[in-house]
Amino acid sequence: MNYPTKKLKSILAFSFMICFAFQSFAASWNVPEDQKTRNSYIKFDASTASQGEAIYNANCLSCHGDPGKGNNLKSLNPIPPELSSVGSQNLTDGELLYILNTGRAVMPSFKNSLSEEKMWHVISYLRGFNKNYVQTLSSFDPSKSKLVKLVANFDKAKNAFLIVAYANEKNGKKALVGSEVSLFVKRRFGNLQIDKTLKTDGSGQAEIVFPNDIPGNKTGELEVIVKLFDLNYGEVQTTSRLAIGVPTNKPGLNEQRAIWNVLEKAPYWILFLYSLGVISFLIFILYILNNLRKFRISGNK
């Protein structure tokens, strides 16, 4: 008697959870339509899944847990979803890619740490937990990016980069309209994005204002990277070295005289007091020795 009610309860709870999961997914991620319908150009197979598993274990496992085992970190708010669940698997490939790219609240963005290829590998791994999944391959050809010509010229008067992008198609030049353009400055541990990611206008152009307070090297040189992403042509980037930064030549942090520094860089007052102490002590000893000598002489007399 007790058993069926328990079962019913659990079924009810489960179906409620599924509905809840659907709702939370639908409500929270505002994926743009053109991103939603994106598909992978990489065919998902065992090799892409195993590569994806390694990436998943390094980057996602600590919060989302092992797919299918339900060991996701439930202390977080919102709770990171179990990725083999129906709610997660109902998302399109494009939506998953968008989520990986943007991140939200507790979930970090992987835009800078994973390439698009690696993200597809992770998605390939996750799709392995969905038996009903059938991949729709995208007709995108990554070699098309070779056709793209990306030119970035620095305009000194405007203090801005004028970026022009076009593709050398068989039937002549074609301006890339509505492609994402972003400007970066190379730094020691990562690239600093300047301004926001812009979209190219009708003539395939974009203008990004460059701030005048970016520190460069001793001569003010900077390595500037321009990245372009187009849904049809993929990712293209150009790099150039320009003297548009603030010349920076700060002394080392152990240059100054300080009590903690090496002996040659001890503060002058310490050197002075120490030498004064040693010299006065020596003078004192000489004075005593001289007095002892005088005693001896007077005693001998």
Next chain:
Amino acid sequence: MIENNQKSNKNTRREFLQNLGIVGVGSLLAGSAFFAARKYDSKKTAADRVKVLTAENKLVEIEKSAITEVEKTPATQLTYLQKQGRDGIAGSRFVMVIDLSKCQNARKCMSACQNAHHLRPEQHHINVLKMQETETTQPYYMPKPCQHCDNPPCVAVCPVDATFKRQDGIVLIDNERCIGCRFCIAACPYSARVFNWQEPLNAQADEGLVYNVELNVPQKKGTISKCLFSADRVREGKLPYCVSACPNGVYYFGDENEDVVTNGTTKESFRFKKLIADNAGYTLMPELGTKPRVYYLPPKGKSYPFQEKDREEAAEHLPI
């Protein structure tokens, strides 16, 4: 003619005997010399050969007679790694920013650090503390590495110049110089240093490794160990072990001279001064004048709860 012939014959025999004598004595001499040389060579074993460490840190064996003394310079006295470790990276001033609002006590930073520096589980270069300022305020987690002060009290008290500050701001300890007096532990207001009371964790496995002052490996019993800002990784242009291990985007690391810090999780870069100004960044115990190179962003708008067991532990430290 006959007489001549006889004479020549006679001469030949005499000459022959003469030559035979010369050759015989000669070969005898040569043989004995060879024998003596062989004997000398075989006798000359460990005592006549000596192991020498080259400037490139290679152990070679040469004969004692081949040694010529080289005038000592500071460069040859120190091993290559020690010299490199003392010099630091020119033109940089490394800085770390810790965002307390993101820390969830995942402790990946601690395990990555302990793995890299071969530390025992109870030894921490970086430690995640449970903090509660007053009874009414919210508790939070606070990772605490060495602050790499610009005015380091630990360096001032070291009697043997074992701990030092580099031009790029990193404070390191040379375990080969450290005498284990622990003055620096007493001087550090942040309790950032640990002492190797016992034989280090991987003592046997690490035997024979060349000591790297930028990694503190192999660790040495009876000496100090401390957070190194992962000087070996930074030299390669990589983020420190703890920074890149964090799954929650707590850590930012970068070069103050470049005015940029990079998040270890998202690899996203931000202007350092703007990040500090916009989020009310602060340093620990600024009243001491130690000028730390580690900045904290306050635990504002946390999106995770504090664990109940941790709350009890944090409350233990509240002032009565």
